Amino acid sequence: MRTQVAIIGAGPAGLLLSHLLARRGIESIVIENRSRAYVEARLRAGVLEQGTVDLLDEIGLGKRLHVDGQRHDGIHLQWPGTRHRIDFPELCGRSVWVYGQTEVVKDLIQAAVDTGQPVHFEVSDAQIHYVDGDSPSVTFTDAAGEPQRIDCDVIAGCDGFHGISRPQVAATGQQVFQREYPFSWLGILAAVPPSTDELIYAWHPNGFAMHSMRSPEISRLYLQVTPTDTIENWSDDRIWSELSTRMELDGWHLADGPVLEKGITPMRSFVSAPMRRGRLFLAGDTAHIVPPTGAKGLNLAVADVAVLDRALGDLLNRGDSSLADAYSETALRRVWRSTHFSWWMTSMLHRAGDEFDDQLQLSQLRYVASSPAAAASLAENYTGLPLDR
Ligand code: RFL
Numbered sequence: 358m359r360t361q362v363a364i365i366g367a368g369p370a371g372l373l374l375s376h377l378l379a380r381r382g383i384e385s386i387v388i389e390n391r392s393r394a395y396v397e398a399r400l401r402a403g404v405l406e407q408g409t410v411d412l413l414d415e416i417g418l419g420k421r422l423h424v425d426g427q428r429h430d431g432i433h434l435q436w437p438g439t440r441h442r443i444d445f446p447e448l449c450g451r452s453v454w455v456y457g458q459t460e461v462v463k464d465l466i467q468a469a470v471d472t473g474q475p476v477h478f479e480v481s482d483a484q485i486h487y488v489d490g491d492s493p494s495v496t497f498t499d500a501a502g503e504p505q506r507i508d509c510d511v512i513a514g515c516d517g518f519h520g521i522s523r524p525q526v527a528a529t530g531q532q533v534f535q536r537e538y539p540f541s542w543l544g545i546l547a548a549v550p551p552s553t554d555e556l557i558y559a560w561h562p563n564g565f566a567m568h569s570m571r572s573p574e575i576s577r578l579y580l581q582v583t584p585t586d587t588i589e590n591w592s593d594d595r596i597w598s599e600l601s602t603r604m605e606l607d608g609w610h611l612a613d614g615p616v617l618e619k620g621i622t623p624m625r626s627f628v629s630a631p632m633r634r635g636r637l638f639l640a641g642d643t644a645h646i647v648p649p650t651g652a653k654g655l656n657l658a659v660a661d662v663a664v665l666d667r668a669l670g671d672l673l674n675r676g677d678s679s680l681a682d683a684y685s686e687t688a689l690r691r692v693w694r695s696t697h698f699s700w701w702m703t704s705m706l707h708r709a710g711d712e713f714d715d716q717l718q719l720s721q722l723r724y725v726a727s728s729p730a731a732a733a734s735l736a737e738n739y740t741g742l743p744l745d746r
């Protein structure tokens with residue numbers, strides 16, 4: 358096969374990139390090692406920044422989002438005895454949308470099907486070749502077991518944290534910055550209407566708890582647990598009881614219901630630089646991971662791809678490599694802003710230290726709740742700074 362851009366990974370980054378490039382008349386082929394059903398059902402992010410929604414609208418992919426998604430104009434920050442609403446439009450003139458990553462991925466795959474954009478699912482043994490020259494290629498085994506090769510001008514590594522792309526950059530010198538947090542998130546999806554109008558981020562002596570949602574019928578909730586904890590230790594009853602303890606507030610009740618799915622995710626910050634080697638460009642989780650407390654991972658993948666789309670447009674349509682040469686530095690500026698914000702939200706809300714740390718956290722929460730300047734900083738980062746496009 359021959360194409361201009363071989364894209365590895367049909368997550369949000371890879372699928373969106375192929376769609377953006379097609380709008381510039383640039384051909385691409387996406388390969389993905391999982392099945393379509395698997396990637397469409399993979400339960401992950403829930404919050405889209407204003408810029409992410411604006412971009413999806415601009416390219417005609419926002420229709421279902423505006424029907425099934427919900428605009429949220431704030432979040433609640435909570436600590437024992439207090440629940441404080443941060444009002445986004447008042448503080449920074451922007452909002453966020455609650456719309457599951459599963460739905461974003463379904464919309465992107467449907468758009469690829471509708472436009473005849475090739476996406477090869479269930480491939481195996483993908484390998485990247487000759488990225489230091491002008492004629493890179495990707496080899497893989499297709500779903501039918503046939504060996505395949507894609508000759509291309511550029512490879513986009515959009516294959517997530519465990520993919521094959523980042524190790525290619527590592528081979529030529531790469532800097533990795535990371536932090537492991539001493540806690541994990543236990544997340545559940547539950548068949549019960551949300552007990553809240555806005556997402557609740559709650560600090561509690563037993564640990565962080567969070568209430569999010571997917572629809573008027575489905576709630577998504579999280580608990581801070583220890584990294585060595587296993588899901589077998591957490592019966593549904595224990596999860597609901599701990600959630601209601603940590604989010605307790607006079608006059609408010611947490612409704613429980615059947616747990617549809619539950620799992621434990623470790624928390625880490627990770628940045629790998631540069632995000633390029635020769636003709637291989639990295640985007641999304643393959644290059645960086647943020648802890649989910651800031652709701653940034655998916656949005657950062659979208660932001661990378663918005664920058665990469667423009668850079669590849671100039672490179673492949675006009676032979677101008679200046680934006681491609683600046684890609685890594687441009688993308689990493691936003692990556693570090695989001696990395697800082699996610700680290701800050703995580704550090705403010707999770708219990709990990711001693712009583713001195715507790716008092717610093719509570720002081721920070723009271724400050725954000727009482728100072729319009731501090732609240733505006735949270736609002737500006739949470740809703741997302743404008744995309745660099
Ligand atoms: P993905 O989604 O991991 O997609 C990578 C794709 O590459 C495929 N792949 C390969 N394909 C072919 N050959 C190989 N060798 C391959 N290796 C891998 C994979 O199967 C996969 O389909 O990365 P992408 O596109 O960069 O997107 C990133 C986002 O998925 C991620 O950042 C977010 O889900 C993070 N995240 C959140 N982000 C937000 O913006 N808002 C949130 O509210 C939010 N909440 C979350 C989250 C992540 C969570 N977990 C489970 C990590 C909540 C949680 C609990």
Ligand code: PHB
Nearest residue numbers: 402403569649650651652
């Ligand atoms: C979610 O709905 O899954 C979600 C929302 C906000 C976060 C993290 C996860 O910060």
